[in-house]
Amino acid sequence: xxxxxxxxxxxxxxxKWHSGVSYEEVGSDGPPHDKVFNLRAVIDGKAYxxxxxxxxxxxxxxxxxxxxxxxxxxxxxxxxxSRNNAAEASVQVVLSSKDTSFTETNFIGLVNHYCQKxxxxxxxxxxxxxxxxxxxxxxxxxxxxxxxxxxGEGKSIxxxxxxxxELAWSALQEQxxxxxxxxxxxxxxxxxxxxxxTLKTIQGKHQSNQGMKSLLTDVQLHARHHFSCLNNIVFAxxxxxxxxxxxxxxxxxxxxxxxAKNILLDQYRAVKxxxxxxxALREVTALxxxxxxxxxxxxxxxxxDCRYEDDMSTSTDxxxxxxxxxxxLYIEMELCDSKTLRKWIEEKNENTPPDxxxxxxxxxxxxxxxxxxxxxxxxxxxHRDLKPENIMFGKDKEVKIGDFGLVTSENDSNxxxxxxxxxxxxxxxxxxxEQSGTNYDQKVDVFxxxxxxxxxxxxxxxxREKVEIWQDIRSQKFPKEFSVTFPQEMKIIQSMLCxxxxxxxxxxxxxxxLEKFTQxxxxxxxxxQENRTV
Numbered sequence: 001x002x003x004x005x006x007x008x009x010x011x012x013x014x015x016k017w018h019s020g021v022s023y024e025e026v027g028s029d030g031p032p033h034d035k036v037f038n039l040r041a042v043i044d045g046k047a048y049x050x051x052x053x054x055x056x057x058x059x060x061x062x063x064x065x066x067x068x069x070x071x072x073x074x075x076x077x078x079x080x081x082s083r084n085n086a087a088e089a090s091v092q093v094v095l096s097s098k099d100t101s102f103t104e105t106n107f108i109g110l111v112n113h114y115c116q117k118x119x120x121x122x123x124x125x126x127x128x129x130x131x132x133x134x135x136x137x138x139x140x141x142x143x144x145x146x147x148x149x150x151x152g153e154g155k156s157i158x159x160x161x162x163x164x165x166e167l168a169w170s171a172l173q174e175q176x177x178x179x180x181x182x183x184x185x186x187x188x189x190x191x192x193x194x195x196x197x198t199l200k201t202i203q204g205k206h207q208s209n210q211g212m213k214s215l216l217t218d219v220q221l222h223a224r225h226h227f228s229c230l231n232n233i234v235f236a237x238x239x240x241x242x243x244x245x246x247x248x249x250x251x252x253x254x255x256x257x258x259x260a261k262n263i264l265l266d267q268y269r270a271v272k273x274x275x276x277x278x279x280a281l282r283e284v285t286a287l288x289x290x291x292x293x294x295x296x297x298x299x300x301x302x303x304x305d306c307r308y309e310d311d312m313s314t315s316t317d318x319x320x321x322x323x324x325x326x327x328x329l330y331i332e333m334e335l336c337d338s339k340t341l342r343k344w345i346e347e348k349n350e351n352t353p354p355d356x357x358x359x360x361x362x363x364x365x366x367x368x369x370x371x372x373x374x375x376x377x378x379x380x381x382x383h384r385d386l387k388p389e390n391i392m393f394g395k396d397k398e399v400k401i402g403d404f405g406l407v408t409s410e411n412d413s414n415x416x417x418x419x420x421x422x423x424x425x426x427x428x429x430x431x432x433x434e435q436s437g438t439n440y441d442q443k444v445d446v447f448x449x450x451x452x453x454x455x456x457x458x459x460x461x462x463x464r465e466k467v468e469i470w471q472d473i474r475s476q477k478f479p480k481e482f483s484v485t486f487p488q489e490m491k492i493i494q495s496m497l498c499x500x501x502x503x504x505x506x507x508x509x510x511x512x513x514l515e516k517f518t519q520x521x522x523x524x525x526x527x528x529q530e531n532r533t534v
Contacts, residue, residue, distance in 0.1 A: 006064035010041060013071065019044045023060055026050045041067035107165035109241035111142065112263075114172070116246055120145050124161045127151050142168040239308050239330055243271065246308070249338065255280075258308070259335060268335045269299065273307055276329040284331055286381060286404040294372030296392065296402040297334035304328045336400050341365070341452070342388035349459050359486075362456035367514050368399035373449060374507040376401070377442045386448040387430045388455065429470060434501055443501035446510065450496030457489050458482050473497070488517055 014021040024047070026038040037059040040050035048070050051062025115122045127139040138160040141151045149171050152164030239246075243260035245268075250257045255274030262269050274280045287298035307328045344365075348358050355361075369391060376383055383404065390403040432447035434440045454473055460466045469479065476497050483490050492513055498504045505513065 004065075006061050006068060010043075010064040010067055013068070014043065023063060025056075039063045043067065043071075106162075106241050107169050108162055109238075110169055111144075111165045112244045113240045114169075115144060116244055124164060126157075140164045144168065144172075238302060238304065239271065243269075246271075256307070262332070270333045270335045272331040272333060274329050274331070276303055276327040280329045280331075283404045284329070287331075287333070289379065290376065290404075292372055292375040294368045294399050294401060295375065296336060296400045299332040299334070301329060301331045304330060333402075334394065334400070336392040336394055336402070337397075339393060340389050341391035341393075341399075344393075345388055345455050349461065354459060358459075359457065362453075363489075363514070363518060365399055366453050366456055367511070367518065369401065369449065369452065370507060370511045370514060372399065372401040373445055374511045377445070377507045382440075382442050383445050384435070385430075386445055386452065388452060391452075432501065433499055441501065442507070443504045446496050446504045446507060447501075449507075449510070450493045450504075453489070453493050453496070454478075454482075457486050475499075492517070 010021055013019070020043070022042050023039050024042055026040055028038060029036045034054075036052050036054060037056050038050045038052050039056065039059040039062075041048045041063045048063070048067035051059050051064070051066050053059035053062050111122060114120075122142060122144045124140050124142055127141055129136055129138055131137040135155075137153055137155065138157050139151050139153050140157070140160040140163075142149045142161075142164045149164065149168035152160050152162070152167050154160035154163050239260075242263060244263055245259075245261040247259045248256065249259050249270065255272060258271045258273070260269060260271050261267065284298070284301050287296070290298070305327060348355055351358075373383065373386070383401070385403060386401075390401065392400045392402055394400045430448045430451055432440065432444040435444045435447075451473065458479070460469075472478075474497065476494050478490055478494075492510070495503075495505055496510065
C-alpha cells in the first residue's frame with residue numbers, strides 16, 4: 001500500500017512556486033454500495049489527469065500523484081506556463097470590460113481609501129430586503145459625511161455594498177471639485193474611454209504568445225506615465241478593503257509600519273509592509289509560532305504585488321534592488337504603544353529631579369524582557385538583535401519584544417547573509433564578541449540583555465558619555481557609583497557580560513535569579529501595588 005502523502009507533496013510544490021491548487025470531482029462509477037470516485041487536480045487553472053479511488057480521499061491522493069507525475073515529466077516549464085496563463089487571466093479580469101469601467105475593481109476598497117485620504121466618515125446602511133428566503137435580494141446605500149448616495153442591490157450583503165460603493169464612486173467623479181481634491185490621489189481611476197481603450201490596446205497587443213512579462217511591463221510603463229497609483233488601487237485591494245483609519249507609524253530599511261483598523265473585528269492593529277524576502281518570511285514564521293505575553297503577537301500575513309502608498313510615500317524603493325518586479329509582504333500584528341524602551345530610557349535620563357521609582361520600574365521591565373527571551377530560547381530560537389529599539393510596550397504597559405527579522409534556529413547559526421545584515425544595521429554595539437563570527441548560540445542574547453539592563457538602571461546624561469564608557473561596560477568595567485548604588489544588579493549584569501559565552505547564565509537561570517532578587521531585596525516593597533506608568 002502506497003503511504004506517501006501526495007496531497008501534501010503537491011501542496012508543498014504549490015507553495016514553493018506560489019501556485020494555486022484545487023480539486024474537482026470528475027464523476028463516479030459503479031453501484032451505490034461499491035462506488036469508484038474520480039477527482040483531478042487543477043493548478044493555476046490547468047487540469048491534470050484524474051485519479052480514482054473507493055473514497056474521495058483516496059481519489060484525491062491519486063489525483064495529486066498523477067499531477068506530480070505530469071509535472072515531473074513536463075518539467076518546470078509547464079508550471080511556469082500555467083502560472084503565466086493564470087496571471088494573464090487575472091490581469092484580463094482587471095483590464096477587460098464590456099463598457100468603460102473596470103468591472104472587477106474593488107469599489108469598497110476605493111471608497112475606504114478615498115475617505116481615509118480626504119478625512120471623511122462613511123457607512124453602509126441597509127435599506128431593505130426582498131425576494132424569497134432561498135433567493136433574497138439585499139439593498140444598501142452608502143453615506144459619506146451624512147450625504148446619501150444611490151441604493152445598490154445584490155444577491156448578498158457584500159455584493160449590495162460593492163454595488164452601492166460603485167454607484168457612489170461614479171457620483172463622486174461627477175462632483176465639480178473632483179479634479180482639484182482627488183485626481184492627484186486617484187489619477188489611476190479616471191475611468192474615461194481614452195485610458196480604458198489604451199489599456200485594452202495593451203491587452204490586445206499581448207494576447208498572443210508574448211507572455212505576461214511583456215504585458216505587465218507595458219501596463220506598468222503606461223501606469224507610470226498616466227496613473228502612477230494603478231498598482232495600489234486596482235491590483236492590490238486587500239489592505240484597503242480589510243482596513244481603514246490607516247496611519248503611518250514608521251519607516252526604515254525594514255519597510256513601513258501602519259496603524260490600521262481591522263474593519264471586520266473593529267480593532268486597531270499594526271500592519272508591517274516589507275519586501276517579500278527570505279528574511280521577511282523568516283520573521284513571519286518565527287512570530288506565528290510564538291505565543292507569549294511579552295512578545296508582539298502575530299495575527300496574519302498575505303502577499304501583494306504592490307505596496308500601499310500614503311501621503312508621505314515616495315515613488316522609489318531605495319532599499320530594494322532587483323531586476324524582477326518586487327512583491328510585498330503584509331504582516332498584521334499586535335499594535336503596541338509608540339514608545340519603545342529606547343524612548344523610555346531617554347525620558348528617565350532627562351528627568352530632573354531623577355525618577356525615584358526608576359529602580360523599581362527597571363527591575364519589572366528587566367523581568368518581563370527575560371521572561372520573553374527565556375520563552376524564545378525554549379523554542380530553540382535565537383533573537384540575535386535585542387536592543388532597546390526592538391522592545392516595546394503593549395496597551396497594558398507590559399513589555400513586548402519585537403522585530404524578529406534576524407531570528408534563527410539554534411541549530412542554524414552558520415547564517416552568513418543574516419550576519420552581514422546585522423552589521424549593516426548599526427546594532428554592533430549590542431552584539432556579543434562571538435557574534436562577529438559564525439559560531440555562536442543563544443548566549444548572544446544574554447550578552448545583549450546585560451547591556452540593556454545596565455542602561456535601564458544607570459542614568460547616562462549624554463550620548464557622548466555613553467560612547468566613552470560603552471566599551472568599558474562591555475568589558476565588565478562599571479562606574480564606581482554604579483557598583484555602590486546597584487551592587488546586586490551589577491553582580492547579575494557582570495555575569496551576563498562574560499567574554500566567554502559558556503560562563504554566562506542561561507535565560508532560564510537569569511529569570512530565576514531576578515525573581516529571587518525581587519523577593520529578597522528592598523525593592524519588593526510596594527513594587528506591585530504602584531500604578532505602572534511607562
